[in-house]
Amino acid sequence: MDKKNIDWSHLGFGYIKTDKRYVSNYTEGAWDEGALIEDDMITMSECACVLQYSQTIFEGLKAYTTENGKTVVFRPDLNAERLASSAKRMEMPVFPEERFIDAVEQVVRANEAYVPPYGTGATLYIRPYMFGINPVIGVKPADDFQFRVFATPVGPYFKGGAKPITIKVSDFDRAAPHGTGFIKAGLNYAMSLHAIVTAHKEGFDENMYLDAGTRTKVEETGGANFLFVTKDNKVVTPKSNSILPSITRRSLMTVAKEYLGLEVEEREVFFDEVKDFAECGLCGTAAVISPVGKIYDHGKEICFPAGMEKMGPVTQKLYDTLTGIQMGRIEDKFGWVREIK
Numbered sequence: 001m002d003k004k005n006i007d008w009s010h011l012g013f014g015y016i017k018t019d020k021r022y023v024s025n026y027t028e029g030a031w032d033e034g035a036l037i038e039d040d041m042i043t044m045s046e047c048a049c050v051l052q053y054s055q056t057i058f059e060g061l062k063a064y065t066t067e068n069g070k071t072v073v074f075r076p077d078l079n080a081e082r083l084a085s086s087a088k089r090m091e092m093p094v095f096p097e098e099r100f101i102d103a104v105e106q107v108v109r110a111n112e113a114y115v116p117p118y119g120t121g122a123t124l125y126i127r128p129y130m131f132g133i134n135p136v137i138g139v140k141p142a143d144d145f146q147f148r149v150f151a152t153p154v155g156p157y158f159k160g161g162a163k164p165i166t167i168k169v170s171d172f173d174r175a176a177p178h179g180t181g182f183i184k185a186g187l188n189y190a191m192s193l194h195a196i197v198t199a200h201k202e203g204f205d206e207n208m209y210l211d212a213g214t215r216t217k218v219e220e221t222g223g224a225n226f227l228f229v230t231k232d233n234k235v236v237t238p239k240s241n242s243i244l245p246s247i248t249r250r251s252l253m254t255v256a257k258e259y260l261g262l263e264v265e266e267r268e269v270f271f272d273e274v275k276d277f278a279e280c281g282l283c284g285t286a287a288v289i290s291p292v293g294k295i296y297d298h299g300k301e302i303c304f305p306a307g308m309e310k311m312g313p314v315t316q317k318l319y320d321t322l323t324g325i326q327m328g329r330i331e332d333k334f335g336w337v338r339e340i341k
């Protein structure tokens, strides 16, 4: 397969239009058979539910080339399952999980020329999403929906190695205790935009959100879950009903336990204990793990021992093992990597 003439290792994380996308429409209570199309534009009513009341959910995963030249995606079954859970909470119809995986595969196959070659650090980012498309003015869910999947090539998240970032404890809240924090919905991002712009203006890379109810427990950032490592090498991740269940974080916890033989804990993490951890990282599909070097909390700083130049040793091992499994350099014991044939 001839690849597009793209400078893969200098790509940023931006949208580039690719050749084909998948579309399926839900009308009169049923999904149509779906198809790959070329048109990247969407025409809808000015009063579409998604435009007025933000009835929209999404997923994110990556396709890439392994060491032995296979095109693969990572655990798409979990994205399918998570979109279904988001749909239920948002009063949207579930797009059947096996059809979700098939749609992702069709889009990757149709845009194979945009799947970056092995070793470039770049990937093909895949964005499945669904939204309410018919006109709705009185507040209620839409009746008609569109499910789409597009793909866009993105560059290596860290150019020249993963440097630890500095985050701040936010004064804003991300998710309410009985709200929508556990689903992947655009609305959770809309309300985080002001908080992230504010953090960037103040010179921070990301926000750490605490639980909105008590402001004593660690939740997550705008788009990544936390992983901590204790001084005796236990891997700890916060448990809460308002955290989005990151597939990367769940995979890293399994890697910690089953590949590295480390003790793992998913439990409430009080902000007060964060200063006692040895390492801190953010996990998500885009970066796998971004090491956190420093946390700023209203005039006080928590500095992790690994410093601002490199990842902590356990974080590095987790990162190397998971990316090794993804790239086909380490045995895929649990069948996480799915080949696109």
Ligand SMILES: *Cc1c(COP(=O)(O)O)cnc(C)c1O
Pocket (backbone or CB within 6 Å): 060, 184, 220, 221, 222, 223, 224, 225, 244, 245, 246, 247, 248, 249, 283, 284, 285, 286
């Ligand atoms: C998507 C997302 C993550 C990361 O999930 P992955 O499945 O690992 O990509 C974490 N937090 C939020 C709020 C998200 O939307």
